[in-house]
Amino acid sequence: MSSGGPAAEATSAAAxxxxxxxxxxxxxxAAEEITGQPGFFATMTNRDLGAxxxxxxxxxxxxxxxVRVIFxxxxxxxxxxxxxxxxxxxxxxxxxxxxxLAALLxxxxxxxxxxxxxxxxxAERARSxxxxxxVPGGR
Amino acid sequence: MGVDLFRVDDxxxxxxxxxxxxxxxxxxxxxxxxxxxxASEWEQELYRMGVPPEMHVYFEDVDGAARALPGxxxxxxxxxxxxxxxxxxxxxxxxxxxxxxxxxGGIHHRAGRVHRLRYIYxxxxxxxxxxxxxxxxxxxxAQDVPSARPMPLDDVLRAxxxx
Numbered sequence: 001m002s003s004g005g006p007a008a009e010a011t012s013a014a015a016x017x018x019x020x021x022x023x024x025x026x027x028x029x030a031a032e033e034i035t036g037q038p039g040f041f042a043t044m045t046n047r048d049l050g051a052x053x054x055x056x057x058x059x060x061x062x063x064x065x066x067v068r069v070i071f072x073x074x075x076x077x078x079x080x081x082x083x084x085x086x087x088x089x090x091x092x093x094x095x096x097x098x099x100x101l102a103a104l105l106x107x108x109x110x111x112x113x114x115x116x117x118x119x120x121x122x123a124e125r126a127r128s129x130x131x132x133x134x135v136p137g138g139r
Numbered sequence: 140m141g142v143d144l145f146r147v148d149d150x151x152x153x154x155x156x157x158x159x160x161x162x163x164x165x166x167x168x169x170x171x172x173x174x175x176x177x178a179s180e181w182e183q184e185l186y187r188m189g190v191p192p193e194m195h196v197y198f199e200d201v202d203g204a205a206r207a208l209p210g211x212x213x214x215x216x217x218x219x220x221x222x223x224x225x226x227x228x229x230x231x232x233x234x235x236x237x238x239x240x241x242x243x244g245g246i247h248h249r250a251g252r253v254h255r256l257r258y259i260y261x262x263x264x265x266x267x268x269x270x271x272x273x274x275x276x277x278x279x280x281a282q283d284v285p286s287a288r289p290m291p292l293d294d295v296l297r298a299x300x301x302x
Contacts, residue, residue, distance in 0.1 A: 050247030075189030078153040
């Protein structure tokens with residue numbers, strides 16, 4: 001899902017990927033390997049952090065990197081909870097949960113429009129990239 | 140069925156609870172016991188978001204939880220009761236004899252806390268509160284995910300930052 005209001009800035013605005021374990025660094029390394037564009041995303045993990053520290057660290061990254069879009073893994077995850085708290089007083093930021101590689105690649109290549117529009121496009125691309133190939137019953 | 144796990148976890152509802160425990164337990168409901176969350180619609184909506192629609196979430200303060208617990212225990216679905224800290228769980232134990240086991244699932248770093256396990260940091264006051272729970276006959280163990288070995292309280296309190 002995505003939440004947050006339309007932002008006026010162009011999509012070159014920075015983005016943050018946050019999640020469990022090596023979710024963020026793994027996803028971002030894959031995106032960088034495919035596009036050859038390093039440094040597009042900030043990353044963070046919630047590993048070994050309590051809820052308060054996750055929010056503190058995320059707020060610091062958002063401020064330091066001028067983050068306008070936050071990508072997280074699980075809708076019920078602690079990074080998503082922290083991001084939702086940040087959105088409460090930073091409505092210019094957009095949150096995309098359930099992020100995947102297709103979402104990041106779309107976000108990186110979306111050249112025009114606002115950060116919010118790019119986030120919406122990334123979420124749509126993420127959904128459409130999940131396919132099931134096979135037959136009932138399998139083999 | 141009813142409440143199968145009484146868990147202290149400062150992240151409250153998060154991936155480890157909803158997926159890590161929720162899927163193998165076929166979790167039907169979560170009882171979130173936190174005085175602050177129970178008083179805030181916004182906080183409740185925050186935690187409700189992302190929980191699968193078939194999973195019910197109850198929000199109560201400690202007194203409300205003590206009253207609701209007999210009903211939760213009769214629920215045919217398996218459930219998890221969460222508190223954000225040891226102090227809240229200790230108050231619930233005093234208020235309700237139904238709490239006989241406590242799972243330490245995530246108590247993270249904060250000033251004054253000593254590193255015990257990768258996911259457990261405790262102040263001297265929290266350690267005393269846990270010993271007090273054990274003295275009341277409550278079985279206290281640490282276990283972050285179902286596949287991990289439950290660690291008895293005595294071992295937790297002897298641990299020194301083991302991962």
